[in-house]
Amino acid sequence: MNKPIVVPLEKIETNTPSIKTFFMKVPLIAQQGIPGQFLMIWTFNDEIPMSLSYIDPKKELIGITVKKVGSSTEKTHLIPEGSLIGVRGPYGNGFKIAGSRILVVGGGVGMACLFPLILQLIEAQKSVTVLIGALTKNELLFQNSLQEYTSLENFRLSIATDDGSMGFHGLVTELMDKTLRKKTFDQIYACGPEPMLKTAFNIAESKNIAFQASLERYMKCGIGLCGSCCINEQIVCTDGPIFESKVLRTMNEFGHSKRDPSGRLIPITD
């Protein structure tokens, strides 16, 4: 669906001091969307990419989970329930369901695209271990929602905070390394800041475990026309945003450089 459709915001949830989830009724996207795909969100000013964080075909509801980082996301956070918002999509490839012993690693708002995937993996009765990382305990995303599945035999949830305010004291990739020393997995899914993803990928490679990561690049069209989202030979909005180990190995820009809004290559620093 390449033309934005304008819908009211059904419900807004505050997840953390800097993150909110916005729910909309869009039957077509709720029926066709898969975890890992994204939407272009139009707030009548700018249009920005946001992952699907909630997909409910029965209720015909979808959600996006937005971290306040700059002008568009700040404006989005100010929109009240009932207001109109434009959406187009779903775009991109989405995660491939693979493996049976699964490790999911999410850093910060990276948990947004992983949340519907985790629900799908639980539904498929896979053995799932989830590691959620954040700077501090108040910024842990979807920890409460996932806590309710910890009574399931095949589900484990562990937390890492950079400041040690909850769970493992350190980076989520350090917790990942520790977890992999104790348990074996045959598939890893990850989303978060790119330096975190690069470290997680290197760990997965050292253990020979299949890896899928959701990557971000500056997006304008979202449909493969403008070239603003390229990473090496890949167009993130159409070839991705989910990339598997085989392709990640070929990307020397992964973890090192990205394009600014004018298309210039700049180093990745955060």
Ligand SMILES: Cc1cc2nc3c(=O)[nH]c(=O)nc-3n(C[C@H](O)[C@H](O)[C@H](O)COP(=O)(O)OP(=O)(O)OC[C@H]3O[C@@H](n4cnc5c(N)ncnc54)[C@H](O)[C@@H]3O)c2cc1C
């Ligand atoms: C496929 C994809 C899925 C995403 N999913 C989510 C999500 O689920 N939740 C979430 O909070 N964020 C997500 N993002 C990131 C989100 O799009 C940016 O945080 C947002 O566009 C920032 O806009 P801003 O004006 O508030 O910030 P700015 O101050 O303009 O920029 C802050 C940061 O966001 C980046 N950014 C700005 N505009 C864009 C753009 N058009 N495309 C990509 N990056 C941009 C900038 O390069 C910079 O690194 C996703 C990005 C992509 C590419």
Ligand code: FES
């Ligand atoms: S955003 Fe235009 S080609 Fe990907």
